[in-house]
Amino acid sequence: MPRLGAEPHRRKSLIDAAILTIGEQGSLDVSVRQIARRAGMSPALAFHYFGDKDEIVTQTMRHLLREFSAEVRLRLAQADTPHARLQAIVAASFAESQFHRTTIAAWLVFYLRAYSSKPAARLLHVYTRRLRSNLLAGLKPLMEPSRAEDTAEAVAALIDGLYVRHSLRNQGPDAGEAIALCNSLIDDRLRNKEA
Amino acid sequence: MPRLGAEPHRRKSLIDAAILTIGEQGSLDVSVRQIARRAGMSPALAFHYFGDKDEIVTQTMRHLLREFSAEVRLRLAQADTPHARLQAIVAASFAESQFHRTTIAAWLVFYLRAYSSKPAARLLHVYTRRLRSNLLAGLKPLMEPSRAEDTAEAVAALIDGLYVRHSLRNQGPDAGEAIALCNSLIDDRLRNKEA
Amino acid sequence: MPRLGAEPHRRKSLIDAAILTIGEQGSLDVSVRQIARRAGMSPALAFHYFGDKDEIVTQTMRHLLREFSAEVRLRLAQADTPHARLQAIVAASFAESQFHRTTIAAWLVFYLRAYSSKPAARLLHVYTRRLRSNLLAGLKPLMEPSRAEDTAEAVAALIDGLYVRHSLRNQGPDAGEAIALCNSLIDDRLRNKEA
């Protein structure tokens, strides 16, 4: 039952299925068969559209990155003070589209993939650099440079850590608490400027 | 010429090899053959000692957990104030034995394994509970309970996040800076008690 | 914009593409996709015209055989003595249309195909019988029958062998030398009739 122009829809289905499958399993060690079945098609079709498994994985990673970027961009557009920009970034990080156990697991899997895959490392590098530069843009107007850098590092790490812990069987805090903890860290750093 | 009592030594070699191999690869998708080769023995012997691959992995995870616990215990023993206890935990987390790229990658791999493996989840749960209780023991005397819990969560997350970021091609801070960031968070929280 | 009567042209393109692809690869282990791409159409169209891969291959083989027959017929028509007829056959065998590395490779591939394909064997049998009868027609008037049969066999084998060796990275002789060697064998056999 082949429909015309099915490609974009199929690719999307596969990427969604890949996120779910990889996220649930907490590993890239999932078969294309599993992903394809979940996406409602044969493995052969997955290969037809993506060429090989690596490309499925890479495109999935790229998709996650893009979704996050969009979330950030959206919120930054509405922020008009440095402080608001910081909160926008934090909020984006814990937005509903990002802060699901499964999605987070997929993120972590991709983090780990960077260990042995050059392209994955490159992709991730772009993301971390952008996050850092966004944070610094918000922090620099509010404190001296070296302190701003430390703070950016701390916020970025705190976000990552909250992700990790949240995904760990919902053991970590929920989105609201996570945001509060991040903002609290930022505010503390702003208050105690001399520390 | 097989020496008597070679078993403990063999097991240790295999676990060390497993940490290195898993850590370098950033994945459990390593073959027993690889691990055994690195440990200088045949895969068959690895099975002889551990029964199956799962047991190798589990024991490796347990080993990592134990090493960390030992590090914490050691430092807690020398801390005599609540604040010193907090610093001891932080210091243990970034002790040389823990804060290597490869070791951290192995940690993350095990975090992810908890997604699909009950035993792994249980093991990890013990570790997170203990860390939390250690942190709370240090924080409770210094601030009101609900704030102490938030702070414990933040510190734990910050540590995890710094781990993740450090392992990402040394992109994160080194041990000294990591410790400073953690302590700074703690101190900020102590100072702004009313926040 | 599909033109009317495109079918014969399409079929020809496919057969040409098949010869090239099979010849270059030195094997029938080429995909219909490769052949179709080379012929500038989709694999589905190739199936539309030929039904299945086997038919593509068979028709290709038949085409090669027919081309060779035409070459022979053409030259035989202009030969008026037995000796001239023999030379015509030899010349046809090494005519430009036949003596290309790629074409020869395709020939060999088809020879081998006869091992496991009845239809291919039948096709090839027709060709060898015809060649033999053509040679004998030229030889019988010039020597006694049993000697003529031996000679026919030798000439046929020599031609095949020169093909094989020529296709082997142009290691064998070029067309002119090949013809000379064949004629020389014939002439030797004519001279030493008593041997």
Add this chain to the structure above:
Amino acid sequence: MPRLGAEPHRRKSLIDAAILTIGEQGSLDVSVRQIARRAGMSPALAFHYFGDKDEIVTQTMRHLLREFSAEVRLRLAQADTPHARLQAIVAASFAESQFHRTTIAAWLVFYLRAYSSKPAARLLHVYTRRLRSNLLAGLKPLMEPSRAEDTAEAVAALIDGLYVRHSLRNQGPDAGEAIALCNSLIDDRLRNKEA
């Protein structure tokens, strides 16, 4: 039921099975499964010993080449005149160990493999050079150099051609006739030195 020191025996079985399977099929397009089954073992074991299919094929080719070389060497050792040396080479070519339909088909398959495989081409090149040099060593003392080279080429081609035709459903001559045809060509060339 694993026996110790089984490797050489297993490798031999596999190579024999490969010759038969490839020869019967007239193609390299045989699965490792087929070969392994014929050799009485699982495909996995074949991979264990040879690494990959390519290595099975290459070793099989090398085996064929070596067997032929041995046959030639054996007979050359007993030949004490140039003419006897020529006959030795011819006889070796049609010795029982070489002149089986299946073996010949395997030879042809390897000839064709040289089209797309560098290593196969190299291997084959060694063989053709050696054959040529052996023939020339026998011919040079008996005729002028340029004629000797032509003759070597003719003999080599005739042998190859007789192979091809023999393998073609036993259509060609049997070993005895084949040898006679080759010797006859040589003798003719010796007699008509001035041609």
Add this chain to the structure above:
DNA sequence: AATGAATGAGCCTTCATTCAT
């Protein structure tokens, strides 16, 4: 007329695991 969509079958290869020695 022509093609993208779709799949079942089959291949190469790797791996965890067992067993006899």
Add this chain to the structure above:
DNA sequence: AATGAATGAAGGCTCATTCAT
């Protein structure tokens, strides 16, 4: 104690082939 021998299962990937449009 230690290992080579051996295999079933599973995975990635390609291909011939069909079908709706």
